[in-house]
Every structure is written in structure tokens, then in C-alpha cells.
Amino acid sequence: MVFNYSLIEGKMPGTKLSDRVILVQVFVSVFLFINVLQITTFFMKQFFYTVMRYILFAITLLSDCLFLIITNTTLLLGHFTITIQMWLCVIIFIVLSLYTFITPVTLTAMTLERYVAICMPMRHAELCSTQRALQFILIIHGLSSVPCIVVLFMFFASANPSFYFQGRVCSAEMLIIYRWQAHVRSAVSQFYFLIMSTTIVFSYVQIMRVAKAASGENKKSTHKGLRTVVLHGFQLFLCLIQMWCPIIEDAVFQIDLNVFSTVRYFNYITFILAPRCLSPLIYGLRDEKFFYALKYSTLNGLFKVQISF
Numbered sequence: 001m002v003f004n005y006s007l008i009e010g011k012m013p014g015t016k017l018s019d020r021v022i023l024v025q026v027f028v029s030v031f032l033f034i035n036v037l038q039i040t041t042f043f044m045k046q047f048f049y050t051v052m053r054y055i056l057f058a059i060t061l062l063s064d065c066l067f068l069i070i071t072n073t074t075l076l077l078g079h080f081t082i083t084i085q086m087w088l089c090v091i092i093f094i095v096l097s098l099y100t101f102i103t104p105v106t107l108t109a110m111t112l113e114r115y116v117a118i119c120m121p122m123r124h125a126e127l128c129s130t131q132r133a134l135q136f137i138l139i140i141h142g143l144s145s146v147p148c149i150v151v152l153f154m155f156f157a158s159a160n161p162s163f164y165f166q167g168r169v170c171s172a173e174m175l176i177i178y179r180w181q182a183h184v185r186s187a188v189s190q191f192y193f194l195i196m197s198t199t200i201v202f203s204y205v206q207i208m209r210v211a212k213a214a215s216g217e218n219k220k221s222t223h224k225g226l227r228t229v230v231l232h233g234f235q236l237f238l239c240l241i242q243m244w245c246p247i248i249e250d251a252v253f254q255i256d257l258n259v260f261s262t263v264r265y266f267n268y269i270t271f272i273l274a275p276r277c278l279s280p281l282i283y284g285l286r287d288e289k290f291f292y293a294l295k296y297s298t299l300n301g302l303f304k305v306q307i308s309f
Contacts, residue, residue, distance in 0.1 A: 021079055025072070042058045052129070074170055087164040101145075105140050242271040
């Protein structure tokens with residue numbers, strides 16, 4: 001989703017920042033600070049980039065940072081009615097469309113990693129080795145690019161060549177020329193919603209079965225993995241709802257523009273910003289090894305700053 005401020009406010013944007021835009025700036029700044037801090041922690045410890053689940057975690061952090069930076073930039077461009085040529089808007093859409101799907105697809109992969117670790121422990125080292133990390137990354141990006149390719153194929157087949165050099169405020173709606181294209185985009189998103197939701201439910205049920213049969217330390221470890229899958233499921237649910245947002249917003253738009261602007265703003269905060277602050281909480285704070293590394297790097301950094309002064 002390419003964020004368009006004018007559509008969110010339901011009126012012509014001005015030159016002053018509104019309360020809504022200021023609040024978004026605060027959220028984005030906080031999330032980026034936390035994510036960058038954890039990315040730094042990840043690369044400071046060699047152990048983390050030799051373990052599959054931490055590698056996948058880093059992918060979500062990196063993709064979320066890029067996603068937040070670009071969406072926030074388009075928000076500000078829309079607020080100040082800064083127009084850009086449509087060929088540049090298409091490039092922005094390609095990046096945002098890709099990274100919109102990378103986070104939920106990676107969360108699904110992280111859930112499967114927990115499923116293999118708990119339900120197939122003998123094969124975990126083989127299936128989730130660091131040697132397979134590059135393959136996983138390529139598969140994640142490949143699956144995430146399919147919806148973008150579908151939308152772009154429809155757009156390139158319908159758009160007039162002169163359209164690419166028109167100056168407009170960038171918005172994802174600019175790439176939907178005919179209504180049937182919006183229906184196809186929604187159908188692809190719903191298909192991904194179904195596949196990823198089914199994967200989460202399947203993993204949860206299988207881990208539940210193992211949890212009932214486990215005992216002692218295995219039971220404790222299994223329940224921890226089960227809680228992680230539940231948190232992944234909640235985060236993934238918020239991300240997947242984002243895929244339904246265009247359908248909901250389109251229906252509300254036909255009824256009332258002011259309600260539409262409120263709904264779209266709520267969707268942006270709840271289903272775009274919020275899920276991207278949960279990854280640091282799920283792994284950054286709940287994971288004991290990563291939490292201690294984060295605590296050490298943070299305190300060490302603050303100590304160095306104090307010494308320098």
C-alpha cells in the first residue's frame with residue numbers, strides 16, 4: 001500500500017503537519033529506533049547469523065525498516081502535495097508491494113521453523129541449517145514478489161505510455177485503471193491470506209499435540225514454542241488483515257468520504273505500523289539470548305557515550 005495523505009484526511013492537504021501525521025512520525029521514529037538497535041545487536045554477535053530463526057528475524061527487521069521509511073516518505077509527499085512522475089511511483093509501488101508481503105511470508109517461515117524444531121527435532125538441523133538460509137531468503141522474496149508481478153502485469157497491459165511521465169501525487173490507486181484489476185489484486189491477497197492462515201493453524205495444532213505428550217524440560221520448551229507460534233499468529237493476523245484493507249476501504253469510500261479517511265488512518269496505524277513493532281517484542285525481548293545481547297550492547301553503547309563526554 002502506497003500511503004496517500006490526502007485520501008486519509010478526506011480533504012486537501014495543507015502546508016502544516018496535522019495531529020495525525022505528527023502521531024505517525026512519532027510511531028515511525030520509535031519503531032525505527034528499536035528495529036535499528038536490534039539489527040545492530042544481530043550483526044554484533046556471530047552466533048545470531050548462524051541460527052536460522054535469528055536470520056529470519058533479521059529479515060523481518062530489515063524489511064520493516066525499509067517499508068516504514070518509504071511509506072512515511074510517501075505520506076509526507078502526499079501531505080505537502082509534492083507530485084512525482086508516475087514511472088517513479090511505479091518503482092515505489094514495486095518496492096512497497098514486495099515488502100508488504102515479505103513480513104507475513106517470513107513470519108509464516110518462522111512458524112514452520114518452530115514446527116520443525118518441536119515436531120521434527122531429529123530433522124531440524126538438516127532442514128533449518130545455515131547453509132539453507134540463502135535458499136529460504138530467495139524463496140521468501142520469490143513468493144512475496146508474485147502479487148506485485150500480477151498487479152504490474154495488469155497495469156503495463158492497460159496503461160498508456162504517456163501515463164508514465166505524468167506528474168501526480170503517488171498512490172497505489174493510480175495503478176488500478178479498471179475495477180476488475182482491483183478485484184484480481186484482492187483475490188491474490190485473499191489467496192495468500194488463506195495459505196498463510198492455514199499454515200499457522202496447522203503448526204499450532206501439531207505443536208499442541210506434542211505439548212500434551214511432552215514432559216519435564218521438553219514440555220517447558222514445547223510450551224514456549226507454542227506461545228511463540230501464538231504470538232506469530234497474532235502478528236500474522238494483523239499483517240494479513242492489511243491485505244483486506246483495500247476491500248474494506250473501497251466499500252466505505254462508496255458511502256462516506258469522511259468515514260473513509262478515518263477508516264484508512266485506523267488501518268494504517270493498526271494493521272501496518274502495529275505489526276511491525278511486534279517482531280522486536282516477540283524475539284528481541286522474549287528470546288533470552290537475544291535479550292541479554294541487546295541489553296549488553298545497549299548498556300555498552302551508553303557507557304561509551306558517557307565516557308566520551
